[in-house]
Each structure stands twice: as structure tokens, then as C-alpha cells.
Amino acid sequence: MSEMKGKICIVTGSNSGIGKETVLSLAKMDAHVVMVVRNQDRGEKAQFEIVRQTGNKSIDLMICDLSSMDSIRHFSQEFKKKDDRLDVLVNNAGAMFNKREVTPEGFERTFAVNYLGPFLLTHELLDLLKSSAPSRIINVSSGLAKNGNVDLDDLQSQKNYAGTKAYARVRAPVYANTKLMLMMFTYELARRLKGTGVTANVLMPGFVATNLGKNSGSLSSSLMFKMGRPMQVNAKKGAETSVYLASSDEVKDLTGECFSKKKTVETCPASYDQEIQERLWNETGRLLSLR
Numbered sequence: 001m002s003e004m005k006g007k008i009c010i011v012t013g014s015n016s017g018i019g020k021e022t023v024l025s026l027a028k029m030d031a032h033v034v035m036v037v038r039n040q041d042r043g044e045k046a047q048f049e050i051v052r053q054t055g056n057k058s059i060d061l062m063i064c065d066l067s068s069m070d071s072i073r074h075f076s077q078e079f080k081k082k083d084d085r086l087d088v089l090v091n092n093a094g095a096m097f098n099k100r101e102v103t104p105e106g107f108e109r110t111f112a113v114n115y116l117g118p119f120l121l122t123h124e125l126l127d128l129l130k131s132s133a134p135s136r137i138i139n140v141s142s143g144l145a146k147n148g149n150v151d152l153d154d155l156q157s158q159k160n161y162a163g164t165k166a167y168a169r170v171r172a173p174v175y176a177n178t179k180l181m182l183m184m185f186t187y188e189l190a191r192r193l194k195g196t197g198v199t200a201n202v203l204m205p206g207f208v209a210t211n212l213g214k215n216s217g218s219l220s221s222s223l224m225f226k227m228g229r230p231m232q233v234n235a236k237k238g239a240e241t242s243v244y245l246a247s248s249d250e251v252k253d254l255t256g257e258c259f260s261k262k263k264t265v266e267t268c269p270a271s272y273d274q275e276i277q278e279r280l281w282n283e284t285g286r287l288l289s290l291r
């Protein structure tokens with residue numbers, strides 16, 4: 001384990017589930033953690049519990065809605081005003097929706113929260129991560145990425161929206177597509193960051209008992225998660241790989257890898273397609289008007 005005392009870590013989606021357990025473990029290691037949440041009350045409740053359990057008072061709370069690019073840009077500016085370094089960024093927040101919804105900024109919501117948001121947040125914080133090197137970016141994907149497909153002509157599922165209800169029937173549900181995009185983003189990012197001292201890795205936490213799927217808007221998918229309880233691991237176990245990637249010396253120089261149960265794993269062939277990774281990167285930059 002590397003020395004985490006005083007290290008500055010951001011964990012998104014940290015008021016519940018895997019994110020909350022990730023913060024709890026990092027707090028026990030004396031890290032300075034910024035919990036990034038979209039809801040003040042839920043965030044404060046989790047923050048209070050973590051401070052009480054660990055005695056670490058260096059746990060901050062900041063608000064950011066990852067479905068809103070405006071909110072991400074605002075958050076990043078505010079963070080940079082407060083902190084002049086960043087050692088670990090954990091892009092953990094994620095969600096699934098049964099019905100297609102479009103955000104006020106015009107993005108399909110699953111795509112925005114699971115892929116576009118982490119992509120933009122990482123870009124907004126990249127200079128800081130580089131100037132703080134050695135530093136780490138950790139993206140929380142899913143084993144379901146293997147069922148995904150990246151259709152560059154329909155990134156926002158306008159032609160074809162397969163929500164959570166469609167899981168059993170469809171080869172590429174939107175959630176899986178966005179988790180595959182996050183994986184491909186990580187591989188491309190790691191290549192682009194070679195030599196900077198910033199590592200980028202992705203992980204699959206397993207089937208974990210959390211709130212995921214509860215608010216998807218589909219009774220059958222929340223039932224699926226409920227019925228899956230005996231097969232699920234608890235959130236503490238589900239957070240182990242995130243914590244390992246954030247803190248272990250064993251992985252300090254590893255980049256561009258996917259991890260499951262604290263081990264590198266191979267991902268689906270589509271995830272390694274460098275031409276699609278690059279085209280996805282460029283198209284995402286265009287959607288976000290990034291230079």
C-alpha cells in the first residue's frame with residue numbers, strides 16, 4: 001500500500017454503494033477525499049457517517065451533476081480554486097435508465113452520466129493531474145461492457161434505445177454501450193498520457209448489492225437486482241478494486257489496463273479497437289466543443 005496520508009482524491013457518486021465504500025477505505029488511510037455528489041442531503045448524510053466511522057475530518061463534499069456538462073465545468077473550476085493538486089480521480093458515478101431521456105443540454109442521459117460526464121471531468125482536471133504526477137485516473141466500468149456496441153453514427157441511441165428492461169433480449173443495451181465507451185476512453189487516454197506520470201485504468205467491480213437499478217424507472221430491472229441479491233457481493237467488497245487502484249504501490253506504474261478482483265483482465269475484442277477508440281475520442285471532443 002502506498003502512503004495515502006494527505007493525498008487528494010476525488011470520488012464521484014460517493015454518497016452510496018461502491019463510491020461510498022471507496023471513500024470510507026481511503027478515509028481510513030488518512031487520504032484527503034473530496035466526495036462528489038449530485039444531492040446535498042444524501043451527500044452530507046454519507047459524509048457524516050464516514051467522518052464518524054473513520055475520525056478523518058479531511059473529507060469534503062462538493063456538488064456536481066454528471067449529466068450536466070455545465071455543472072462539471074463549474075465544479076472543476078471550484079475544485080481548482082480550493083486545491084492546487086489532485087492525486088487520484090475515481091470516475092465512479094453511474095446510472096441506468098429504462099426509458100430514453102434527454103438532458104436540458106441535449107444529451108441522452110445514460111450516455112451523459114456514464115461516459116460524457118467522466119470524459120469531460122477528466123479533461124477539465126487533466127492539467128492538475130499532470131502537474132501532480134505521479135497521479136491516477138480510475139474509471140469504473142462494468143462486466144456488461146462486453147455486451148456493448150459503439151455505434152459512432154448513433155452514440156446517443158436516437159435510432160435504437162434499449163433500456164434496462166430490454167436486457168435479456170438485446171445485444172447492446174445502452175448501459176452496456178456507455179460502459180464499453182468508458183473502457184475505450186480509458187485505453188485511448190492511457191496511450192495519450194504515456195510519459196506524463198498520470199496512469200489511467202478501468203475496472204469491473206462485479207455484481208454488487210447497491211442502489212444501481214433501483215431508480216432506473218423499470219420495475220423488472222429493479223426486481224432483477226433484488227432477485228440477484230444472493231449472487232451479489234456487498235459494496236465494501238465491490239469497492240476493493242477501486243481502492244486497490246487508488247492506493248496500491250503494486251499498480252503505480254501500470255496504465256491502460258482493466259482490473260477485476262484486483263487483477264488485470266482481458267476485455268472484449270471490440271474494446272481494443274484503436275481506430276474506433278480514436279474516432280470515439282474525436283467525436284466526443286466535437287460533442288463537447290473541446291479544443
Ligand SMILES: NC(=O)c1ccc[n+]([C@@H]2O[C@H](COP(=O)([O-])OP(=O)(O)OC[C@H]3O[C@@H](n4cnc5c(N)ncnc54)[C@H](OP(=O)(O)O)[C@@H]3O)[C@@H](O)[C@H]2O)c1
Pocket residue numbers: 012013014015016017018019036037038039042064065066067068092093094095113140141142143204205206207208209210211212213
Ligand atoms: N452494482 C453493480 O453490480 C455494478 C456492476 C458493474 C458496474 N457498476 C458501476 O459501479 C458504479 C457505482 O455504482 P453502484 O453500484 O455503487 O450504484 P449506486 O449505489 O446507485 O451508486 C451510484 C452513484 O452514482 C451517483 N450518480 C448517479 N447519477 C449521477 C449524476 N447525474 N451525477 C452525479 N452522481 C450521480 C449516485 O447518486 P444518487 O444517489 O444521487 O443517485 C450514486 O452516488 C457505477 O458506475 C456503476 O455503473 C456497478
